Amino acid sequence: MSSFSESALEKKLSELSSSQQSVQTLSLWIIHHRKHSGLIVKVWHRELKKAKSNRKLTFLYLANDVIQNSKKKGPEFTKDFESVLVDACSHVARRGAFIEVISFSSSSLP
Structure with a gap:
């Protein structure tokens, strides 16, 4: 596994796709670098x-x-994500893909 740096994480996040393999691969890399959980x-x-x-x-x-x-390896990510998830979910709900899904569904109504 490659070493951790903020720029390496930014690059990996920019290359993240919605495929299960992409999400799981980056997730494993992140968990491997859990000692940097706060920065991650x-x-x-x-x-x-x-x-x-x-x-x-x-x-x-x-x-x-x-x-x-x-979870099995330690509580770091559960604790660190807890502080940002409400804001993140609100942000996605206001500006994210949910709006696009609703718009698409509404346009296909008779």
Whole structure:
């Protein structure tokens, strides 16, 4: 596994796709670097807010995967994500993919 740096995480987040493999691969890398959990969550939150609306939901999928799969190794991510998840979910709900899904569904009504 590659070493941790803020710029490496930013690059990996910019390349993240909504595929299960992409989310799981980055999740494993993040969990491997859990001693940097505070910085990882800070960068994740910042990059989520900068991401295009069609990518924001993928950031939430990633957070979910990290939280679920890191529990056995320690509480770091659960604690660190706890401080930003409400704001992150509100942000995605206001500016994210949910609006696009609703718009698409409404346009197909008779």
